[in-house]
Amino acid sequence: MTTQHPMFSSSFPPADDLLVSGTLRNDISLHLCHGHSRRDIHNDFFELLDDPSEWTRTRKDPFPEDFDAIIDEVAAEYAQKVTEKSADAQRLDALRDELAQRNLAFSFDEGWDASEGAEYGAEQAEDEGAAGYVYCHIQDVDRLIHTGDLFFGFGTMKTDDELSTAEAVGEELVEALRAVGFAPDWDGNPNSRVLCQGLVVEYPLAEDLTDAE
Template sequence: MNDVTTYSAERVRYWVWSGFYTASEVEELLAQLIEHEGSEAGAELNAAELWAQLDQEWAAKSAAEADWPDRTDCDRLDEAFDQLESEGICCVHNAGHSVSDGFTEVAEALHERGSENFYGYCFYSGHEIEHALDGAGLWLTFGDLNDNAERAYAVGRKVLSALVDAGLEPEWDGKPQSRVWLPELTWQRWTRRDFFAAEM
């Protein structure tokens, strides 16, 4: 399998198993990827195989969900983020692909939700989700909106507390410039509820 095909296959797996995209959204993303990468890679990219993989991934995820617990670690993460939002910490799920993208996503979220309502932030990017899908846990980035180290430490404590309250087991070295890690988190995010509506 060449690099382009490997990358494309990884994208399909991520879009399906991340839980952040409906079937129609994934189909649109895959069509765009095939158009872009296919023009670059020519015959090296097998579009039919990717569409077949997409069907297989959806089937596999649907079957897996039948055995998931009623309350998954991703549900717990959502609960923690909701708690943090109520305490003045702007939280963003799936914030771009990289940590750098995440800061941009936080800025946009603050603009939409009203920056005056928050003093801190917390997020994880798509890159972190990919690691979580591979069983490597989830890293969370946090901080103070004014880059104050003392207040960033306070944000870190809040993040830690909210995660523990939600039933997760975070690790953090106590340094405001460090990230919080959820080493035992199992990534099980339910397919979005509008999945079937998107298929009708």
């Protein structure tokens, strides 16, 4: 059974993904489902907002004369649908600490695809001196919002004998996911990602958006 974010029952259901423009309000809704702040949303749109002609050339909806008012409109409905961080979102927070205890870095919602996600994961592992890394890239989080399915990729930095193979990192990841309350599914193949299904990951509005309530 597909598990969707509560914003799908709102006036502004989330767009399909962050890189393909939908209507502005649906795009903003997706950003909020990712847990993004007002600043994050502005950073994503600032080039188009600085050049109305570019906006008209690349988007179908009209140029927003008051961008923040539109953000506030969507955020007000979001605040009615999501009042607190969901249990699965709290488990993801706990997962970061659980992985750190196992000498693994965790990159979440960074990089567009598996290749970029792995790059961010490896960079974070290098910064933290971790023996391996786990990652969920942007498209993974888009899929999570729409379906409740979340894939975890992983890899090794080959600096620790016990975690020198991707398979060993995958086994640690599965144990860590179980430890925080998830039910992971993995076939043991180091080239396959680990899947958790039926997740509902909700983040309350960022502090710079709470004035919309």
